[in-house]
Amino acid sequence: MQSQSSDRPVAIAVAPNGGRRSKADHPGLPMTPAELARTAAECLEAGAAMIHLHVRDRDGRHILDSDVYRAATAAIRQTVGNAMVVQITSEALGVYQPGRQMEAVRETRPEAVSLALRELVPDRDAEPVFASFLDWLKRERVLPQIILYDPGEALYLCDLQRRGMIPWDDVPVLFVLGRYTTSQQSAPTDLLPFLSPGIPAFSSFMVCAFGRDEAACVSAGALLGGDVRVGFENNLLLPDGSTAPTNASLVDTVARMLRGFGRPIQTPASLRHAWGMGHR
Template identity: 70%
Template sequence: MTDPERRPVAIAVAPNGGRRTQADHPALPLTPAELARVAAECREAGAAMIHTHVRDRDGAHLLDAEAYRAAIAAIRAEVGDDLVLQITSESLGRYRPEEQMAVVRAVRPEAVSLALRELAPDAAAEPAFAEFLSWLKRERIAPQIILYAPEEAVRLAEMQQRGLVPWDEIPVIFVLGRYVAGQTSLPADLLPFLAPDAPRFRSWMVCAFGRHEAACALAAALLGGDVRVGFENNLHLPDGRLAGSNADLVRAVAEPLARTGGRLADAASLRAAWGA
């Protein structure tokens, strides 16, 4: 039985990322058709959002408007508005901040993830980032700020206080770990982001690395957050077996959440929470 007093939890799926290939897992989606099929499977498993990367012809990470448009069209044809569709602006060491922002301006997606450390690495970069955020707000594009450390959360809160962020509340995602070989996150890695003296964000999400991804996600859900899972950061089920699909990783969170009285948010409620 669900508990009506507990807030619904949004599950986002990150099905491919920019690093892994089908040599890592044959079900990792790369083409628009593959992404669309995975989107439908994950929607049925309980996802409310898909976080999408696109690749070039050699399978490398790509920020390209036409490639994004093709992926978005395929996903929308398959699932309609049943998923919030977020693109990434992450550089993976290949793109400058101005190129990252330019692809978002060209695509005009529903939502976009933005790494604070990439787009505003220092004070000199803050004015351009602030102008970009203002453009996002005018265009009604939902941002989600990627925070890799509690210190970045403090900096984002300070930027809000200085008027550089044109929202009173802005969605964030806490990354529990780094993109390095063998990285395995643990639920306790979330605690520094939620320390008593840490900034508070009304809409926060967590992503984690490795086989304890589901445990980290469930901890976040119980503490009031939303969650992101998928092949971008993890290929394994909680018991260590290789997951058969991204949908398996969504179910690894959705099913125990339901068994403990939790409720899943749908795309419409996530859009409302984000003010989109």
């Protein structure tokens, strides 16, 4: 686990759209490159160091496509320059198989990518291909963040590392709280199993959560040594139950809470340094 001292900077990532929601869920949900770029600028100003990208096809459906990813990334870079870490998703959403997920990342060659362990390594037969893919990421200086939905996956990731299949001494991870509960309403206590005795400690972990207690959940993660991710992908509500007007309002809410706890907010440059990312 990272240092729990009160002066440890906390990185805020924004996940502004996801692959499931549409403007019918929230009219401010960004879907086009221009909308994503505007959201990136607003969230950067509010305190976000990283944007987690999903992109859509012309019909608004989730897609893993290098051309669309490059268009969205270019729009963001034109708007905010290199002032934000741009992370793409490789999420399947029930549409893609592991081979295509990894191929899309290779074609895009992003700065950073999130990888769901349970999707890309559904069984032990998939381990060699996954290990080869991680080797490619390291050679190309693409930083992965491994998504973990339960503590058992943390144990499995540690086992893969012990067997030499993870080419980083300490890869960043994302703890997802409450994804597979009936209501998908997360609670701060959902974090405790990830930090319990016997579960591997990761020096760089981030927390995301579902529902109106998103801010409380991720703030708990920050106070326990982690970083945070918020946004319309998982939550549309402010802590008082009202609808958040923008993704930036969710970022600002958490940034204010963290500053109130005495936690400084990490800049994109310091996040790149903390994650060992040489800027490309």
